[in-house]
Amino acid sequence: MNIATNPGSGDFAARFALTKEQLLARRNAKWSQYAPDVIPAFVADMDFAIAPEIQAAIRTPVEAEDYGYPMRDGQKADRAVAAAFSRRMARLYDWQVDPDLTLVLADLVQATFAAVMAFSEPGNGVIVQEPNYPPFRAAVADCGRHFVPMPMAMTDEGYRFDLAELEARMTPDVRILILCNPQNPTGRVFSRAELEALLAFAETHDLVVISDEIHSDLIFDGRQHLPFGALGLRAMARCVTLNSATKSFNIPGLRTAVMSFGSADLKDRFECRFPSRVIGSVNTLGIDATVAAWDLGDDWLSGLLDHLQAMRDHMAARIRAEMPAIRFRAPESTYLCWLDCNDLGIEGSAFDFFHDEARIAFSPGENFRPDAAKMVRLNFATSKEILDEVLDRMVAALRRNAR
Ligand SMILES: Cc1ncc(COP(=O)(O)O)c(C=O)c1O
Structure with missing residues (x-):
């Protein structure tokens, strides 16, 4: 839905x-x-x-001057964001996401850089759709990985990728596919068949898929967004989903996003490189705004x-x-x-x-x-x-x- x-x-x-x-x-x-x-x-x-629901949620702590280390429902407050993400994924896509496998952090670009560093080594290849949201290219270059373009070509049907062409560019050191679904800047919403084909490709080459789904609420003409992880357990075993309420609810200044691992193994691998204290935690207002956006917006x-x-x-x-x-x-x-x-x-x-x-x-x-x-x-x-x-x-x- x-x-x-x-x-x-x-x-x-x-x-x-x-x-x-x-x-x-x-x-x-x-x-x-x-x-x-x-x-x-x-x-x-x-x-x-x-x-208005977001503004009301922000106003409550501001008016109460409630700026201590935040707790919600007896837990550290970022757990409320992870739980709200799980509720939303279940409600919109019938997709079950374990909140214990979801980290809450400041932004998706941070999550992309960290995932590139956690799931590849310097010199490894990272596949990125092209044209692409510019920080994806920066994540590859700044982390010393090499860029493997996956062109989104203009065809009679619209922008399409070609996996046969990508196959020809593959080298054994490619470890990651950064998927932007829906895609910025072409505005493509990938079909189940396209995502299944990407999953099969990722399995053949043993890739981790970093799926940036920040635009997933903004879908037109009755189309459906399909989270990559919602393809099933095979997809979950190799994907990290990034999302936030910041694009669709226009609150990027509140700096709150989620990084949701498809499996405990992926989360463990990530946390070996980035203990949770390195990632840090987010602020009270971003937490309450995100929960209000996802539950009430x-x-x-x-x-x-x-x-x-x-x-x-x-x-x-x-x-x-x-x-x-x-x-x-x-x-x-x-x-x-x-x-x-x-x-x-x-x-x-x-x-x-x-x-x-x-x-x-x-x-x-x-x-x-x-x-x-x-x-x-x-x-x-x-x-x-x-x-x-x-x-x-x-x-x-x-x-x-x-x-
Ligand atoms: C595809 C995509 N990912 C990430 C972002 C930025 O997210 P954040 O501000 O959480 O880093 C944008 C912003 O336009 C975007 O288009």
């Missing part, structure tokens, strides 16, 4: 979309990194007020999905009608769209062109794939007014450039 959508209701934006003035007054990276006349459409942060999330799907469709229709030379696939998930600007005839990088000529900050394509400087990633998690301003500025800049 996924969270239901009812596109076009419009209520969510009326209640939660923030204005440019409100956004500029915030102190987040999205609205502070560039000059005030630049519209930011880069980092995966959304321009909406958060769910479905109504807000359902409204968000209606709005995001409507924005995705609006953006796609306008690009097709007014900027037909931009090639793209409407994402099946995430609020990010990967735009191919190779046919626009712009000089230099697509990021620089739109930054300088349209005063928009997209994510530069080359961060996701080194040869993709003519591509950008657009974040459409905003109001229709701001999204239209982004699209209007793009159209105007391209018209000026064509003269």
Whole structure:
């Protein structure tokens, strides 16, 4: 089961979309990194007020000045996050996750780096889909492993990977597959058949699968997310699932995520390299916010999905009608769209062109794939007014450039 959508209701934006003035007054990276006349459409942060249930959960300890070492239900408070993750996986996907095999830590990038270090040695190979969320490439390079690309190629059916091609790149020292499901930046939601094929491949090469599922709540068109671990015991034996409430509920500043091991053996191997004291523990507000998001946030999330799907469709229709030379696939998930600007005839990088000529900050394509400087990633998690301003500025800049 996924969270239901009812596109076009419009209520969510009326209640939660923030204005440019409100956004500029915030102190987040999205609205502070560039000059005030630049519209930011880069980092995966959304321009909406958060769910009232989360705000209420945060307010309770703040008003009580309750900032001691946190306990919940007679246990260390991070156990409440692990339990809430298990409840949510059981409710949404009928997938049983043992809370005792789930570590709670600050963020998914930390978990990815730690997993790369725990399950491989310097010099080993790590498979990463390409284009990819930039810290995955950094996790491989910074930890002294070598990068084995798994291209996501644009086909008539959308972005697809090719395991025969990957097989040809394999060397015996490859130990890990970093899977991003749903995939950032292509927005693909992988089918059961694709995930089964990846599992068989991982078994053939004895790989640990690090499955980053941070975008798993953000699924459109009635599609279903399938956690890699939910494929069954064979998958669980070799996978570590990473997730958090931070993308779908817009609380990345609260720094709380989960790293859930599919087996006790994987957790033991990890803890031999990283005793729990190295990983540390997370803060009271992040704990209460995450539990509230996962247990109580479905109504807000359902409204968000209606709005995001409507924005995705609006953006796609306008690009097709007014900027037909931009090639793209409407994402099946995430609020990010990967735009191919190779046919626009712009000089230099697509990021620089739109930054300088349209005063928009997209994510530069080359961060996701080194040869993709003519591509950008657009974040459409905003109001229709701001999204239209982004699209209007793009159209105007391209018209000026064509003269
Ligand atoms: C695929 C993916 N993983 C991880 C993250 C970041 O997660 P965190 O802030 O928990 O490191 C993002 C953020 O956009 C992402 O897209």
